[in-house]
Amino acid sequence: NPYAGLVSHLRASWLSGKTRPMEYRVAQLEALGRFLDDKKQEILEATELDMGKPSFEAFFSEILLCKNELNVTLNNLCHWMKDEHVDKNLVMQLDSAFIRKDPYGVVLIIAPWNYPIHLFLVPLIGAIAAGNCAIIKPSEISKNTERLIAQTLSCYLDTDCFAVVTGGVPETTRLLENKFDYIFFTGSPPVGRIVMMAAAKHLTPVTLELGGKNPCYVSDTCDVTNVARRVAWGRFFNAGQTCIAPDYLLCTIEMQEKLMPALREAITEFFGPNPRESPDFGRIVSDKQFQRVQRLLGSGRVAIGGQTDEAERYIAPTVLADVLPSDPAMQEEIFGPILPIVVIANMDEAIDFINARPRPLALYAFSCDSKIVNQVLERTSSGGFCGNDTLMHVTLTSLPFGGIGNSGLGKYHGKFTFDSFSHHRACLHRNMGLETLNTPRYPPYTQQKLGLLTTTFEVKRRGTCTLL
Amino acid sequence: MERMQQIVGRARAAFKSGRSRPLEFRIQQLKALERMVQEKEKEILAALKADLHKCGHNAYSHEILGVLGELALAMEKLPSWAAPQPVKKNLLTLRDEAYISYEPLGVVLVIGAWNYPFVLVMQPLIGAIAAGNAVVVKPSEVSENTAQLMAELLPQYLDKELYPVVTGGVPETTELLTQRFDHILYTGNTAVGRIVMAAAAKHLTPVTLELGGKSPCYIDKDCDLAVACRRITWGKYMNCGQTCIAPDYILCDPSIQSKVVENIKATLKEFYGEDVKSSPDYERIINKRHFERVKSLLQGQKIAHGGETDEASCFIAPTILTDVSPESKVMEEEIFGPVLPIVTVKSVEEAIEFINLREKPLALYVFSNNKQLIKRVISETSSGGVTGNDVIMHFFLSTLPFGGVGQSGMGAYHGQHSFQTFSHRRSCLIKDLKMESTNKMRYPPGSQKKV
Numbered sequence: 001n002p003y004a005g006l007v008s009h010l011r012a013s014w015l016s017g018k019t020r021p022m023e024y025r026v027a028q029l030e031a032l033g034r035f036l037d038d039k040k041q042e043i044l045e046a047t048e049l050d051m052g053k054p055s056f057e058a059f060f061s062e063i064l065l066c067k068n069e070l071n072v073t074l075n076n077l078c079h080w081m082k083d084e085h086v087d088k089n090l091v092m093q094l095d096s097a098f099i100r101k102d103p104y105g106v107v108l109i110i111a112p113w114n115y116p117i118h119l120f121l122v123p124l125i126g127a128i129a130a131g132n133c134a135i136i137k138p139s140e141i142s143k144n145t146e147r148l149i150a151q152t153l154s155c156y157l158d159t160d161c162f163a164v165v166t167g168g169v170p171e172t173t174r175l176l177e178n179k180f181d182y183i184f185f186t187g188s189p190p191v192g193r194i195v196m197m198a199a200a201k202h203l204t205p206v207t208l209e210l211g212g213k214n215p216c217y218v219s220d221t222c223d224v225t226n227v228a229r230r231v232a233w234g235r236f237f238n239a240g241q242t243c244i245a246p247d248y249l250l251c252t253i254e255m256q257e258k259l260m261p262a263l264r265e266a267i268t269e270f271f272g273p274n275p276r277e278s279p280d281f282g283r284i285v286s287d288k289q290f291q292r293v294q295r296l297l298g299s300g301r302v303a304i305g306g307q308t309d310e311a312e313r314y315i316a317p318t319v320l321a322d323v324l325p326s327d328p329a330m331q332e333e334i335f336g337p338i339l340p341i342v343v344i345a346n347m348d349e350a351i352d353f354i355n356a357r358p359r360p361l362a363l364y365a366f367s368c369d370s371k372i373v374n375q376v377l378e379r380t381s382s383g384g385f386c387g388n389d390t391l392m393h394v395t396l397t398s399l400p401f402g403g404i405g406n407s408g409l410g411k412y413h414g415k416f417t418f419d420s421f422s423h424h425r426a427c428l429h430r431n432m433g434l435e436t437l438n439t440p441r442y443p444p445y446t447q448q449k450l451g452l453l454t455t456t457f458e459v460k461r462r463g464t465c466t467l468l
Numbered sequence: 469m470e471r472m473q474q475i476v477g478r479a480r481a482a483f484k485s486g487r488s489r490p491l492e493f494r495i496q497q498l499k500a501l502e503r504m505v506q507e508k509e510k511e512i513l514a515a516l517k518a519d520l521h522k523c524g525h526n527a528y529s530h531e532i533l534g535v536l537g538e539l540a541l542a543m544e545k546l547p548s549w550a551a552p553q554p555v556k557k558n559l560l561t562l563r564d565e566a567y568i569s570y571e572p573l574g575v576v577l578v579i580g581a582w583n584y585p586f587v588l589v590m591q592p593l594i595g596a597i598a599a600g601n602a603v604v605v606k607p608s609e610v611s612e613n614t615a616q617l618m619a620e621l622l623p624q625y626l627d628k629e630l631y632p633v634v635t636g637g638v639p640e641t642t643e644l645l646t647q648r649f650d651h652i653l654y655t656g657n658t659a660v661g662r663i664v665m666a667a668a669a670k671h672l673t674p675v676t677l678e679l680g681g682k683s684p685c686y687i688d689k690d691c692d693l694a695v696a697c698r699r700i701t702w703g704k705y706m707n708c709g710q711t712c713i714a715p716d717y718i719l720c721d722p723s724i725q726s727k728v729v730e731n732i733k734a735t736l737k738e739f740y741g742e743d744v745k746s747s748p749d750y751e752r753i754i755n756k757r758h759f760e761r762v763k764s765l766l767q768g769q770k771i772a773h774g775g776e777t778d779e780a781s782c783f784i785a786p787t788i789l790t791d792v793s794p795e796s797k798v799m800e801e802e803i804f805g806p807v808l809p810i811v812t813v814k815s816v817e818e819a820i821e822f823i824n825l826r827e828k829p830l831a832l833y834v835f836s837n838n839k840q841l842i843k844r845v846i847s848e849t850s851s852g853g854v855t856g857n858d859v860i861m862h863f864f865l866s867t868l869p870f871g872g873v874g875q876s877g878m879g880a881y882h883g884q885h886s887f888q889t890f891s892h893r894r895s896c897l898i899k900d901l902k903m904e905s906t907n908k909m910r911y912p913p914g915s916q917k918k919v
Contacts, residue, residue, distance in 0.1 A: 015824065017848070054912070054914060055914070056912065056914025057914070060910070086865070086867035086868055087867045088865065088867070089864070089865060089866075091864075092861070092865055097862075097865055097867070097868060099868065099869065100846065100854075102850050102873070104873070105850075181874065189672065192672055193669055193670060193672060196665070196668070196669035196672065197666055197669040197670075199665070199669075200662055200665035200666040200668075200669050201662060201666075203658065203661060203662060203665065203677065203679070203874065203875055203877075203878065205878040205879075208672065210672070222901060223901045223902070223904075225904075226901050226902070226904045227901070229904065229907070229911065230907065233907075233910065233911055269911070270911055270912040270913065271912060271913075272913070278912065278913065279913075279914075280912035280913050280914050281912070355484075366901065367901075368901050370898070373898060374898075377569075377896060377898075381571060381574075381892065381894070382894065383894070383895075384894060384895040384896070384897075385569075385894060385895070385896045385897070386896075386897045386898075386899070387565075387896075387897065387898035387899060388898065388899040388900060388901045389897070389899045389907075392560070392561070392897055392899065393566075393895055393896070393897035395558075395560070396555070396557065396558060396561055396566055396895075396897060397558075398555035398556040398557070398566070399555055399566060399568065399895035399896075399897065400568060400893050400895050401895065404573070404892045404894075405574075405650065405672065406672055408672070409672065409673075409674040410674075411893065423850065423873040424869050424880065425850070425851065425852070425853060425854065425873070426852070426853035426854070426862045426865075426868035426869055426870060426871075426880075427846060427853065427854045427855075427856075427862065427868075428853075428854065428855045428856065428858070428861055428862035428865060428868065429839075429842060429854075429855075429856040429857065430855060430856060430857040430858040430861065431857065432691065432692050432695055432696070432835075432837060432857045433695075435695045435698070438698075438699065438702075441529070441702065442698070442702055442738075442739060443526075443739040443740060443747070443749035443750075444739065444740070444741070444747070444749055445523060445525035445526060445748075445749050446525075447525075449525070450525050450528060450529060453529050453533065454529075454533060
């Protein structure tokens with residue numbers, strides 16, 4: 001296996017224990033911070049070359065959000081690493097009982113192309129914070145960013161403990177044959193299955209950040225202008241290539257009619273009369289993706305946009321009206337700047353529509369009536385939920401970010417990343433003395449011993465009294 | 469195929485109806501389980517006796533007491549466990565509602581093991597019900613009396629559609645695993661753990677795997693040997709060694725090896741009398757296959773104590789092996805029987821190295837008067853859990869997560885950890901539709917000022 005040597009080199013570093021002291025972890029994390037500062041311009045350029053990512057967006061998602069995660073981690077690492085003492089029962093009052101956060105060992109982080117720095121760096125922050133060694137496998141599709149990462153990361157991180165592997169499907173397949181102690185994958189559900197199957201061979205725990213179609217319900221009672229802005233922002237950010245983008249809209253026919261001019265206005269406000277000329281609107285990452293997304297335009301009717309340019313991989317910010325559940329745009333995650341509107345009669349129908357489909361990574365509901373927002377929340381299931389806005393729930397590091405069912409398993413961001421990459425080890429440190437207290441548990445068994453055991457071990461419902 | 473599809477399909481439809489979600493319903497089901505354990509105690513103890521030759525007191529304290537404890541805990545704490553958890557907000561979200569909502573996953577599969585056949589089904593079941601799921605229960609067919617009893621009793625006390633019991637062996641379990649679940653908790657061996665995870669991968673189903681391995685037990689020269697050996701004897705030979713967290717083998721300095729043997733021998737006499745076979749408190753190996761397997765581990769070994777076997781009753785005496793070679797068969801696989809090998813090591817460094825060369829175990833034990841030494845062993849090794857100066861006991865504190873790492877498993881449960889394992893933590897951010905001006909800085913057209 002072409003990577004066996006690399007993996008075993010990292011494993012040897014891991015076994016040496018060098019990644020465990022807090023000072024080491026802090027030093028590596030600070031180096032990551034310097035990477036973001038020093039290479040800011042290169043990151044903006046690479047992501048622009050890869051998918052026309054507007055520098056405003058790139059700064060926000062690839063630099064700012066990453067630095068936030070870095071700072072939250074650096075600010076709290078000492079606290080997170082501490083043993084977590086737990087409540088004890090009667091028998092263990094004199095013992096020390098705590099949860100120790102152990103690193104797993106050598107972890108693998110596989111990142112996708114749409115937010116190519118963020119989606120390897122934020123997991124890596126947690127992996128390093130938790131004391132692991134890591135192999136990073138950036139996406140070959142965002143090839144300029146891949147090259148940047150491969151060439152420069154080694155200048156910042158300890159190459160004995162952190163390595164970058166490049167390549168496509170064949171390379172990733174061979175990489176996955178090796179034994180890792182944790183695998184963190186961001187990408188599509190079909191590949192998620194492949195990764196989990198490979199992990200199963202070695203009983204490697206995984207976090208899978210996948211995707212799906214994120215529904216966006218807009219009720220009849222709402223501020224149309226604000227809804228349109230917030231939905232348009234979330235949909236067209238990164239030219240729609242966002243795993244938590246509102247994938248499709250559900251609303252009544254009246255609301256569709258009201259929304260359309262508001263959406264048109266929002267798009268014009270954001271990107272000008274010709275979005276193709278706006279520096280703030282991105283492009284599709286590859287020809288293959290461009291053709292895939294373009295095909296989805298044959299759904300419903302084009303109410304806004306619809307223009308494409310293959311040479312530039314440009315697809316205009318597009319809104320499709322009267323889309324049917326059987327239309328192409330409703331068969332797969334869009335991952336492009338197209339917003340289909342599916343008309344429903346009322347909120348109940350919208351909820352049934354959502355619940356008939358695989359559980360999404362994100363779910364959005366807009367209404368001036370908070371009861372409606374809560375109803376949608378309570379009667380559906382999704383990775384995360386945001387009421388009256390899009391995307392924003394993932395910018396709060398105290399909220400866990402992850403999917404459910406087809407949209408993924410596991411979670412991260414903030415402390416959740418650290419926890420994902422740590423083994424929570426139950427530790428009970430007992431007293432060597434007081435052996436007489438143990439007598440009830442030893443054979444030969446007697447009724448009296450059993451009575452004693454029951455009294456000391458039992459958890460009683462509150463309201464009853466214990467004699468001890 | 470049809471049968472499994474129907475059973476799981478019915479459970480899913482029952483879950484979709486929403487009736488397992490209200491806290492009152494969950495508590496009512498847990499109360500019913502509590503009644504079942506109290507009313508059918510005799511039958512449960514009889515089944516455990518028939519399966520494992522487990523005496524009433526042992527069965528009660530190892531299987532029933534713990535279950536009653538988990539039930540009481542879950543019923544008391546459920547409202548606080550299930551309450552939405554507000555989270556720290558940032559500047560942008562100050563005016564918003566931000567919290568984590570605990571939601572059921574859907575249909576959970578619990579696959580039990582034969583060694584503690586009652587508690588290893590009941591504890592996961594309690595957590596899964598508390599979290600609001602439907603649960604398909606698959607007890608181990610190897611402990612057939614307990615499996616049969618659960619198949620009879622659970623439908624008498626619980627909602628039949630939400631919590632079906634499926635019996636059968638490998639073919640039935642394989643079929644069951646082709647269905648889609650929202651979480652699978654499996655207790656058993658590493659080889660089958662891989663099969664379960666591979667089956668789960670097809671549906672992207674999260675798993676909790678409670679597996680096994682060889683749990684090492686290091687005895688330092690500086691320690692009260694009499695106490696240490698009594699505790700080790702208790703943990704090793706309970707359930708005839710068939711405990712996933714039993715101390716599998718001992719590591720100690722050659723100078724104390726014979727003292728260790730003497731102390732364990734003395735304790736064995738204290739526990740089981742002169743004739744172990746006639747002690748009502750000593751169990752038997754579950755079946756002929758495991759009997760043969762454990763017996764074969766004795767070949768070529770120096771038997772310091774025990775070694776007697778009786779095939780007809782699957783009896784293997786509490787046995788101690790000394791000067792065991794790390795390469796021998798008894799040091800290759802998890803013993804899961806009343807055979808205790810002692811491997812000598814010259815120092816704690818050697819012990820740590822020995823442990824780290826092997827797969828991460830489910831439990832790790834270290835005995836010493838020296839607190840620093842214990843801390844060092846914990847820090848320089850990895851394992852599912854640890855008990856210092858005792859064995860097994862970390863299992864009994866429900867505030868500690870119980871689970872493995874590496875080949876010994878993934879995920880954890882017990883107490884609130886069960887509730888969290890079987891819940892989806894959904895992040896929720898509820899904003900106001902007004903206050904749009906604060907959003908302006910994030911919208912295009914982008915400018916340096918906005919940045």
